Amino acid sequence: MLQFSSALIQSGVDGLPTRSGSVKYINQIIVAMLSKAAASASKFQFWRFTLTKFRIWHHFTSNRETTESLIMDLDAPLDFENDDPLLPSPAVNKKRKKIIGAKAQKDYDSDEDENDKEALLSNIVNSCQNQMEDIKVEEEISEWGLQVFGNQKKPPHLDFPKRGSCSLLQSFINNEINTLVELTTDEGETFFEGLLVNGWLSKLVLSSCEVEKSIANWTFNLILYSSKEELRESACEFWCAILSCKNEIDSLPVKIDWFPSFSELNKALVAYGFSYDFSSTGKSVSTDSGCRGPPKNLIAWLKFVAACCRVRSKKSIFSTKEAENLVEVVTCLFLDHQLQGLSVILYECMHSAISYFTDQEWDTSCEKIAKSLACRVPKDLNCLRIVDCISGVNNRCKHLRSAVAYQILVVLFSNKATSEEEILNLLIKINVKDKSCDLFRMYIYLLLTENWLLSYPKLEEKPVINEMWGVYLRSCSCLISSTDMRPYASKVRNKASYLLQGPTNK
Amino acid sequence: MARGSNRTGVEENTLAILESIEADDTQDANDDRLAFLEAVSAASFAPEIPVPPTSKMYEAVFQILRVGNSLELMMSSYQLLSDLDKHFPQVYVSKSSAGESHELVVADEVWSPFTISSDVASNTRRAGRENSGGPLDFSGFTLLIEELAEVANVKSVKEMKTEHLRNMLLFQYLAHFLEGDFLPRNIMYEETMNWTILRESLLNMLLGSRRMNYKNLMKDCLSILCELYHVHTGISNDHEYLENSIVKPSEDCNTALAFAFLEVGKSTCIAMQKLLITIMELDSSKKIADIKGQTTRTDGVRTPLLEIILDELTYNVDILWPFLQVFNQPKWKLEIIVQYFLKYTAKPSIRARRSNGSVDDATFNGLLNSFSNDTSAKNIVKKINIGTIQLLLAHGFQAHLSLSSQHIEGILDSKDEQTESSLVEICKNMICAFQCLRRTDEKMEILPIVREALFTAATILSTN
Numbered sequence: 001m002l003q004f005s006s007a008l009i010q011s012g013v014d015g016l017p018t019r020s021g022s023v024k025y026i027n028q029i030i031v032a033m034l035s036k037a038a039a040s041a042s043k044f045q046f047w048r049f050t051l052t053k054f055r056i057w058h059h060f061t062s063n064r065e066t067t068e069s070l071i072m073d074l075d076a077p078l079d080f081e082n083d084d085p086l087l088p089s090p091a092v093n094k095k096r097k098k099i100i101g102a103k104a105q106k107d108y109d110s111d112e113d114e115n116d117k118e119a120l121l122s123n124i125v126n127s128c129q130n131q132m133e134d135i136k137v138e139e140e141i142s143e144w145g146l147q148v149f150g151n152q153k154k155p156p157h158l159d160f161p162k163r164g165s166c167s168l169l170q171s172f173i174n175n176e177i178n179t180l181v182e183l184t185t186d187e188g189e190t191f192f193e194g195l196l197v198n199g200w201l202s203k204l205v206l207s208s209c210e211v212e213k214s215i216a217n218w219t220f221n222l223i224l225y226s227s228k229e230e231l232r233e234s235a236c237e238f239w240c241a242i243l244s245c246k247n248e249i250d251s252l253p254v255k256i257d258w259f260p261s262f263s264e265l266n267k268a269l270v271a272y273g274f275s276y277d278f279s280s281t282g283k284s285v286s287t288d289s290g291c292r293g294p295p296k297n298l299i300a301w302l303k304f305v306a307a308c309c310r311v312r313s314k315k316s317i318f319s320t321k322e323a324e325n326l327v328e329v330v331t332c333l334f335l336d337h338q339l340q341g342l343s344v345i346l347y348e349c350m351h352s353a354i355s356y357f358t359d360q361e362w363d364t365s366c367e368k369i370a371k372s373l374a375c376r377v378p379k380d381l382n383c384l385r386i387v388d389c390i391s392g393v394n395n396r397c398k399h400l401r402s403a404v405a406y407q408i409l410v411v412l413f414s415n416k417a418t419s420e421e422e423i424l425n426l427l428i429k430i431n432v433k434d435k436s437c438d439l440f441r442m443y444i445y446l447l448l449t450e451n452w453l454l455s456y457p458k459l460e461e462k463p464v465i466n467e468m469w470g471v472y473l474r475s476c477s478c479l480i481s482s483t484d485m486r487p488y489a490s491k492v493r494n495k496a497s498y499l500l501q502g503p504t505n506k
Numbered sequence: 507m508a509r510g511s512n513r514t515g516v517e518e519n520t521l522a523i524l525e526s527i528e529a530d531d532t533q534d535a536n537d538d539r540l541a542f543l544e545a546v547s548a549a550s551f552a553p554e555i556p557v558p559p560t561s562k563m564y565e566a567v568f569q570i571l572r573v574g575n576s577l578e579l580m581m582s583s584y585q586l587l588s589d590l591d592k593h594f595p596q597v598y599v600s601k602s603s604a605g606e607s608h609e610l611v612v613a614d615e616v617w618s619p620f621t622i623s624s625d626v627a628s629n630t631r632r633a634g635r636e637n638s639g640g641p642l643d644f645s646g647f648t649l650l651i652e653e654l655a656e657v658a659n660v661k662s663v664k665e666m667k668t669e670h671l672r673n674m675l676l677f678q679y680l681a682h683f684l685e686g687d688f689l690p691r692n693i694m695y696e697e698t699m700n701w702t703i704l705r706e707s708l709l710n711m712l713l714g715s716r717r718m719n720y721k722n723l724m725k726d727c728l729s730i731l732c733e734l735y736h737v738h739t740g741i742s743n744d745h746e747y748l749e750n751s752i753v754k755p756s757e758d759c760n761t762a763l764a765f766a767f768l769e770v771g772k773s774t775c776i777a778m779q780k781l782l783i784t785i786m787e788l789d790s791s792k793k794i795a796d797i798k799g800q801t802t803r804t805d806g807v808r809t810p811l812l813e814i815i816l817d818e819l820t821y822n823v824d825i826l827w828p829f830l831q832v833f834n835q836p837k838w839k840l841e842i843i844v845q846y847f848l849k850y851t852a853k854p855s856i857r858a859r860r861s862n863g864s865v866d867d868a869t870f871n872g873l874l875n876s877f878s879n880d881t882s883a884k885n886i887v888k889k890i891n892i893g894t895i896q897l898l899l900a901h902g903f904q905a906h907l908s909l910s911s912q913h914i915e916g917i918l919d920s921k922d923e924q925t926e927s928s929l930v931e932i933c934k935n936m937i938c939a940f941q942c943l944r945r946t947d948e949k950m951e952i953l954p955i956v957r958e959a960l961f962t963a964a965t966i967l968s969t970n
Binding site: 143168171172175177178180181182183191194195198199200203204206207208229233245296299337338339340341342343344345347388391392393398454455494495498501 | 545548908
């Protein structure tokens with residue numbers, strides 16, 4: 001009993017009635033245990049355990065025994081206290097608590113009749129059973145996902161080039177054909193929007209081989225800030241067309257009087273609500289003002305950045321540092337659940353940004369990007385997601401993927417390891433049999449190491465790495481028994497045995 | 507041989523991940539599926555020399571795309587299939603060892619998202635097929651198109667469902683697959699004039715299936731293309747949605763769907779256009795084969811898609827505007843526009859001779875010339891609605907400009923007939939045509955897109 005109550009008190013349930021044996025009390029215990037389970041990210045085993053206890057308890061009370069003696073009897077140690085919450089994502093916890101709490105509370109209120117203990121208790125057991133089913137489904141759901149975007153800022157006002165600054169418009173007004181078209185300067189903006197949306201603007205530019213500043217600037221701002229899909233999409237296509245025109249090898253065929261800069265792209269991203277400060281946007285987003293980003297302009301933003309990156313051989317729009325920054329930003333966008341549907345363009349943009357670097361630049365830049373990403377990403381399932389989203393279809397991507405996985409490992413071990421062998425040494429030293437061993441963390445280590453070594457360039461030269469990797473895998477796959485009920489135990493074991501048999505472990 | 511046994515091992519290991527799935531719709535099951543996709547990707551791309559997955563692995567990935575119920579699973583399986591197709595094309599043209607000539611290479615172990623079997627067999631199998639997640643047969647493809655038509659009817663963000671997204675992704679993949687199978691074959695056909703290569707293309711077999719109502723299917727495709735364009739631009743401007751998007755975790759899902767819809771909707775439009783173009787290319791090659799007497803009775807007779815499109819554009823006035831707006835491949839767009847006019851203006855004998863492309867009327871410049879004097883312009887206006895004429899000429903002019911810029915870039919062969927007339931001449935004739943139309947009808951209201959076209963023509967003339 002004491003242990004039971006102390007467990008409840010530890011779990012933060014205050015004001016437990018001292019009177020035992022009352023149905024109310026038992027109900028309260030259930031509520032408390034439900035919240036406890038929620039708070040500790042839920043343990044399926046714990047629930048099974050609880051349910052068994054209640055079954056026995058139910059049996060005894062139906063036989064009109066006192067609850068007190070019963071609970072005393074059942075004071076088997078509750079070992080769930082040993083299991084620390086496994087880096088649960090706060091958002092998930094909150095959600096779960098709410099669902100479970102609400103249900104249990106209802107059961108509690110719905111039957112106040114203390115005389116009908118029998119019915120009530122079977123209710124309790126049933127509800128407990130149901131909860132267990134629910135929990136079973138929810139068990140081990142901790143998901144990746146961050147709010148990469150906070151609230152949007154008000155977009156700047158979009159100005160159409162002032163009268164006289166757009167020579168394209170000016171020169172036509174006096175053209176004799178204007179008797180047919182009847183264009184006036186006042187309707188300049190609407191008319192040019194039409195030219196843009198219907199694709200004429202790029203045709204004009206490609207035939208004159210020149211883009212004047214006012215047009216370049218106007219269309220660029222439409223991409224970043226226009227609220228009309230047609231306009232941002234067309235503006236983006238316009239830029240892609242003029243940038244990607246193929247008839248010159250080492251210079252752009254179209255003379256562009258004005259080029260966008262990284263700082264402007266970055267400014268737009270900030271206006272969309274982007275922030276590297278994931279944790280703060282993740283928890284508390286003020287609901288009072290504005291709406292959460294990003295706006296749909298992000299799609300055009302991504303396509304535009306990709307197009308800019310692809311013309312490196314003709315024109316370097318970004319500095320190396322800026323390009324590194326772009327790769328980081330795009331990688332982080334993968335962490336936002338909202339943007340899952342954009343994965344195709346996110347991949348495209350990431351590939352373009354990665355191929356922006358010259359071969360000489362790449363090795364250093366790859367290292368820098370990996371280190372910076374490793375520091376930024378939260379050390380939960382998000383760090384696996386960030387590695388997964390760097391698709392390994394070409395050598396540079398593989399390289400980056402491996403580097404990011406390695407750097408996250410370094411950070412996870414608080415920079416204690418200074419070499420690759422040391423990392424593996426630390427991994428091997430972890431005793432998976434130890435009850436306090438955090439298997440969730442182990443799971444993360446395992447997957448990170450897999451990704452790090454999967455396309456590790458020096459594996460052939462360093463057989464010791466490969467050997468240590470094998471030792472680590474065997475410890476994960478052999479030392480965790482198949483009856484181990486700890487969360488993530490089966491995941492770690494299965495993954496390790498898969499990798500042991502797999503082609504990657506040569 | 508060593509490689510072969512290694513692949514079997516990989517296959518067993520990766521598929522084992524899926525076999526352990528017990529309950530179907532749990533997060534655990536989805537995690538396992540994602541782990542499987544990752545494993546296939548790693549097994550294929552991580553080795554120094556990438557190794558294609560086995561048929562069974564392909565099939566399992568495809569199945570995840572077909573029945574997967576989360577956005578993440580759909581996007582990941584789609585992405586993986588696209589990556590695999592890009593890296594391991596099943597059919598491609600390679601330089602033969604002899605040097606000059608090319609040869610068609612078909613991969614040893616071909617996996618296909620389609621099951622090609624005799625019509626009877628597929629008929630009996632149909633009962634158990636529903637959503638099994640396996641390869642599609644011909645009726646499965648028809649069903650998919652019908653379901654896409656449903657997507658095209660979605661009017662607001664609220665009506666969007668994850669299944670819609672899945673159908674669009676599935677369709678995109680299939681369209682790319684059909685194209686990937688057809689293009690190298692068509693290149694080889696043009697070089698060797700061996701019709702068998704094209705007869706064996708998936709697309710030809712698909713369209714030739716008697717289980718499919720080809721004409722209706724094509725009409726559906728056409729209307730989906732036009733409707734999706736509306737949906738796409740409509741939903742993206744659904745401001746009611748954007749303004750209401752105050753942060754609640756539950757809305758993440760909706761926002762994700764809205765973003766996905768915007769992008770996937772657009773790419774589905776592009777895929778649909780690609781499918782139609784591929785079919786028209788197949789039609790032209792088949793026509794050549796017909797003329798050369800290479801086809802037999804077993805090849806069957808099929809109305810060329812171009813004719814179906816022309817009929818639809820003629821009798822279903824509502825889709826003319828969206829079609830011209832969304833269909834942007836210049837070569838076929840120009841062809842459609844020129845043929846549209848010829849349908850009304852040309853004498854039957856000229857239409858028959860059109861196949862060799864030597865008749866001047868059949869070029870865009872020829873078309874513009876028929877508006878160069880008042881009498882002939884008047885004649886055409888009597889036959890075709892003036893608004894339609896304006897629309898067609900403006901779009902034709904734009905397609906011509908696109909072609910000539912591709913021509914400059916060297917993408918197209920210089921012998922292409924449509925680009926032969928100089929840009930300046932076309933611009934002059936364009937302006938001339940509208941001056942002529944204005945004379946025939948003083949009150950003619952010039953459409954916005956025509957004003958834009960004339961602005962463009964005049965500006966090009968003044969700079970050149």
